[in-house]
Amino acid sequence: MDQQAKADILSAGIAAPSADNSQPWRFAWHGDELDLHIDAGRSGRVSDSRYVLSDLAVGACLESMVIRARALGYAADVQTFPGPEDERWAARIRWRPDPEGDRPGEPLATAIEQRHTDRRFPWRGPIPADVRDRLSAQAQRITGGRLVWPISSAERKAALGLIRRAETLRFKSPLLHAELFSSVRFSSGWHGACEEGLAPSTLAVEAPLRPFFQMMRHPGVMATFRWLGAAPMLGWRSAWLPIRLSPGLCLLVIPSAERADVLAGGRALQRVWLQATLDGLAVQPYASAGVLSLGFVPIEPAFRSQLSALSSALGTLCRSGQGLVFLRLGYARSALRDRSGRRASGSFGVFP
Structure with missing residues (x-):
């Protein structure tokens, strides 16, 4: 090579x-x-x-x-x-060398x-059945991967409630809250970019809400917001509302929580996401419900019963296997301007 x-x-x-x-x-x-x-x-x-x-x-x-x-x-x-x-x-x-190298590219x-990830909303639809079939076929290219599409009103309602509870928990738990805001590079400003972590410009926070969002990185301020009951509202804004206003939602399911299956799930996720990109779809992943339901996160004791409830609800939705990542899908009205960057290639290890 x-x-x-x-x-x-x-x-x-x-x-x-x-x-x-x-x-x-x-x-x-x-x-x-x-x-x-x-x-x-x-x-x-x-x-x-x-x-x-x-x-x-x-x-x-x-x-x-x-x-x-x-x-x-x-x-x-x-x-x-x-x-x-x-x-x-x-x-x-x-x-x-690929022995079938003369096949189509x-x-x-x-x-x-x-x-890329697009956190804006609302998006347009509907998503045609043939597009859903192409995405499902890409997930199945990786052994054990499959997509579940909550199509009926009951399934959609269950999925929305599950995702909202998981996202709300990220604001309720001081541990998860600190982790969430540690990844936001506020030093980049609302119009800048960064090569690692999340630039505020990529988060699609409405201009009037930006000062409050920026204040939330302080534990004392967030504690006050929790006391005022803000966590459910934040879960509603970050998850329920954008998904409710979007035409497509699917769940990537893997056979088990074993590391080999999770890694294979990442391979399936990439194939689905790339196919969605080819089909002109905007995508936003929601991994909290799947990751929290695995039971590995050392969350505060007060919230452990909620993790158990998440796991049960997710199991009902995917029927068998382990739900891993939800994907919100739709057709964006315009091209995305702000995207996350990458570090310089030399920072990733030993190169040839």
């Missing part, structure tokens, strides 16, 4: 999504083999207990690289978690750099 191909493959991986734009990837080349590690300094926070969010991001990164490599004429032999003694060693990939590769 030549140096340019290696650089192109890594560029595709770095463009993948990660929780709060944490970019928890480390790379190391050994000839034509690539080791993919979880970055110890950018993982392991409260919601990332047992590396759930990092495994999800690693899966998306891995699939991006596999897709780009296929477009360049290379196939990948992937071994996940090859070293049981190192819990942050997520994958080893051996690249080789990989269409998803063209969407890798265009894929």
Whole structure:
């Protein structure tokens, strides 16, 4: 494999999504083999207990690289978690010339750099059945992955309530609140960008609400807001309202909460998201319900019963397996101006 191909493959991986734009990837080349590690300094926070969010991001990164490599004429032999003694060693990939390299190109590769999160609303619809079928087919390309579409009014109501409760909990819990606001780079201002974390400009907060949102990063202020009953209202604004006003919602389901399945879920998520991008859809992920329902997050004792209720409700919605990530979908009225950046490529590890 030549140096340019290696650089192109890594560029595709770095463009993948990660929780709060944490970019928890480390790379190391050994000839034509690539080791993919979880970055110890950018993982392991409260919601990332047992590396759930990092495994999800690693899966998306891995699939991006596999897709780009296929477009360049290379196939990948992937071994996940090859070293049981190192819990942050997520994958080893051996690249080789693709014996089917003369087949039609990989269409998803063209969407890798265009894929992004869009937190604006409302969006237009409806989403045609053939588009839903294409997204579901992409999830199924990864073993064990599938999409559940809450179509009926009862299913939609249940999903909305579940997501709202999970998002409300992020504001009720001091631990989750501190984690949430630690990722927002307020120093970037409301019109600037940043290469890591979330720039305020990407959050789609309405101008009149920005001073209050900025105040919420202070624990004392947020404690007062909680006392005033603001947490349910924040869950309503951040989750229920934008989803209620959007034409599409689906849930990515994986077979179990095992790390290998979560990583595979990240691969399926990336395929679905890239296909949605090709189909002109705007996408916003909601991972809180799935991650909290796994039961790994060391939340305050006062909220543990709520985690159990979330898990039960999610199990009812997905019927079997483990619900992992909800995706809000629709057709945006205009192109998105503000997108999250990426760190310089040299900060991700050992390059060729």
